[in-house]
Amino acid sequence: MKKKLPLILLVAFMQSAIAFGQQALWGAQDIISPEIHPDNTVTFRVLNPLKAKVQLTGDFLPTGKQTTPFGEVEAPLAVDLVEGANGVWEYTTPQPLASELYSYSLIIDGIKTFDPNNMYLVRDVASLTNIFLIGGGQGDLYKVNEVPHGTVSKRWYNSPTLKMDRRITVYTPAGYETSGKEYPVFYLLHGMGGDEEAWTTLGRATQILDNLIAQGKVQPMIVVMSNGNVVQEAAPGESSLGLYKPQFILPKTMDGTMEESFPDIVNFIDSNYRTIKAKQGRAIAGLSMGGFHSLHISKQYPDMFDYVGLFSAAILPADNNTTKDKVQSPVYADMDGKLRIQFANNPKLYWIAIGKDDFLYKANTEYRSKLDQAGYKYTYVESDGGHIWKNWRIYLTEFVPLLFK
Structure with a gap:
């Protein structure tokens, strides 16, 4: 029995290590967001079973006057995601987007955060923002x-x-x-x-x-x-x-x-x-x-x-x-x-x-x-x-x- 104990402990350790190594997969959702359609409209999705208020803001949306440390400036407004099937909420741009690199964030119950289904993020000062790229023009550069x-x-x-x-x-x-x-x-x-x-x-x-x-x-x-x-x-x-x-x-x-x-x-x-x-x-x-x-x-x-x-x-x-x-x-x-x-x-x-x-x-x-x-x-x-x-x-x-x- 004494000879088997180290092997049992080793197996248990390996199992826990493998599980720990895979923990990043646990939070993944089988949701595509953003999805760039053939006509260059884009759909954003987030799982929202508790039906929180979910909004989207990004540099491809209409702008309006907003207050910043530098005074009143033009900045992107927010749009609402709407409830879809299986607890997934969505927003699709009403018009195709031009070829460009775009950034966006989600706003959930008033708190700005990032899209959990988009791993591509950039840091600007202390803010993390999602990005996506549409090719076929300026974005190709x-x-x-x-x-x-x-x-x-x-x-x-x-x-x-x-x-x-x-x-x-x-x-x-x-x-x-x-x-x-x-x-x-x-x-x-x-x-x-x-x-x-x-x-x-x-x-x-x-x-x-x-x-x-x-x-x-x-x-x-x-x-x-x-x-x-x-x-x-x-x-x-x-x-x-x-x-x-x-x-x-x-x-x-x-x-x-x-x-x-x-x-x-x-x-x-x-x-x-x-x-x-x-x-x-x-x-x-x-x-x-x-x-x-x-x-x-x-x-x-x-x-x-x-x-x-x-x-x-x-x-x-x-x-x-x-x-x-x-x-x-x-x-x-x-x-x-x-x-x-x-x-x-x-x-x-x-x-x-x-x-x-x-x-x-x-x-x-x-x-x-x-x-x-x-x-x-x-x-x-x-x-x-x-x-x-x-x-x-x-x-x-x-x-x-x-x-x-």
Whole structure:
């Protein structure tokens, strides 16, 4: 009996281990959601036997005025799911959806949550949102297609200015490892609350670069996605700070510190990658706060970037609406004088894009008036919609083909 006891215990352990390994299957529901129909209408479903109030909100739905920390903005409204067979509640879009990457959430009894039948999620600050993709057009640029793929790496660099090691995301194009060539570098910056992971997850930058390079529409380039939150070493959960809840507004995000420390990133990239170490081989662009940083970095260092992109950019520190105190930094002093020097150096491209419903539209209009009055040349793109990732992905697909020509 004593000889059999270890075997019995081993069998019991194996059975429990197998059961534990399969526990993720227990919560699965045999429900398809979202289901993309042949005509590109989409049905969302959730099991709701207790008949809670279930709603859906997403960037494909009609918008309305809603209150945010930045004031009243246009944002997607919510629609109701209706009861169907076997306790499954449904909503089907009344019209086909265009080819695009879409995001959505469920609202159950007033609590926003994710679709339990859709495993594809992205994190935006502290929110998890489901995504789905409709191909056959713009959305094909966001797919992983059968084309040569670049490499995405997470690199740590030392910032002497900030006195810490920090993480960046670096994309190198297909063939970089064996080509021996020097490449231009595009610095791509995120918005407030984002980090060095935002453009690869929410922005689909990797897929966009792979696909456009494969189509011959974009020059092979290195893309550097930095963390614009200077108090962070890296994205939440990826640093010595441990597993903490991400916050939307962080200290020192728009006080000049990011701009002052940015040459540390450029120096690291130029020292560790085969780069074109000159103004004509560098571009910088960003969305919202990242557009703000791109504007002020490029004018602070007028010999560093020949290509500048402002995607739905904040223009002045006050645009972020996060503090009542006036920001004091030499970075933002003498804006007219710094712009004069920057444009005297004839940047090859200064590109501004914003949606008609963006809460920063007025600030961008005023900034363009300043450029117009001074006679500075720039390219302006105005789109539908507001302060949303759909616009920023489109802006990226339109901006990168113009670089390094």
